[in-house]
Amino acid sequence: MKTHILPAIKLTALCIILLAIVYPISIWAIAQLSPNHGKGDLITHNDKTYYANIGQSFTSDKYFWSRHSAVDYNAAGSGGSNKGPSNEEYLKLVQARIDTFLMKNPGIAKSEIPADLVTASGSGLDPNISVQAAKIQAKRIAKSRNMYEKKINDLIAQHTEKPLMGMFGPEKINVLKLNIALDELSGK
Template identity: 40%
Template sequence: MKQSAKIGQETARLSLGVVIRISLVFIVLCGIVYPLACTGIAQVLFPGNANGSLIENINGEVVGSELIGQKFTDPKYFHGRVSSIDYKAEASGSNNFAPSNPDMLKRTEESIEEWKKNNPDVPVSQLPIDLITNSGSGLDPHITPESAKVQVNRISKLTGLSADQLNKLIEANTDGRDLGLFGEPRVNVLKLNLALNGVLGK
């Protein structure tokens, strides 16, 4: 019996040792080697994406990411979508309000009033829905080409640029459907405003 107990204890000790060694191997492989390999491959093949898809201005200064929207309040610039989290990337997400929710109705009405104040020449009936609605993440950097075009009159008056110049800027900064099939045409608001700055000499 004593001999059997000793054998059992030794077997258990050996099994524990094997488990610990295997665990350490997997910790090193999955926790260190694999992440470093993925990071290295990404940096070689997709450096821009791996570093956050950062956007620089004409002076080489990083002004944002093409993946995260920004809040533009100056009426001389194109405005993006509403963000209930003020475009804070660490707080990605939005309130899942129903259309009948009082807070949702209040925010929408405030957005419409703001639109009417800044764009008196464009009736609310022509206001694209994406300019007064929040995206699922609250971080969407894009608007539809139509949402950019309805802002042309305001920006033209404030900058002195012609509507034709501004429409050409919008067209040049419109991304088509992915692979020609998926998604919808879209305009990155930050890129469009940087292009506008370029025309204005800023």
């Protein structure tokens, strides 16, 4: 038994040093080399600071709507709802989101609604929507802001982020950045 205790204590001490001291300090040091020193992608607008890499709630007709969040956009506890596509409660929730979207966006067929506008992301904090999700909202936003729809679509094109290295992932749009640009465009 004594032959096993000493190696176990040494291994425990080594793991504590590596995993609780060396690794966190290494990650912190690497983060200091990033643009915001590991503090995330911060945006200041109207004297408020937002994290551009964490989803925000937008529900007004004059803004692009965000992807839904199962955790109410609480970054302290990200996660999905864990309800499958056959769960009745989940299906009712998705149908309510579809009904709300159709009511606020007349003239759009149910089959045209992108899935990311009526389902929550896996983390509950997704800051992006698909290009299709942005384009389908352009008419509503143009009407509520008394703007030309072409200006809204041009703004969507300007804020579309291409896939990583041109091939990894889909095109996407950061909703917070797009809505801030929309406010700036409306203010001009």
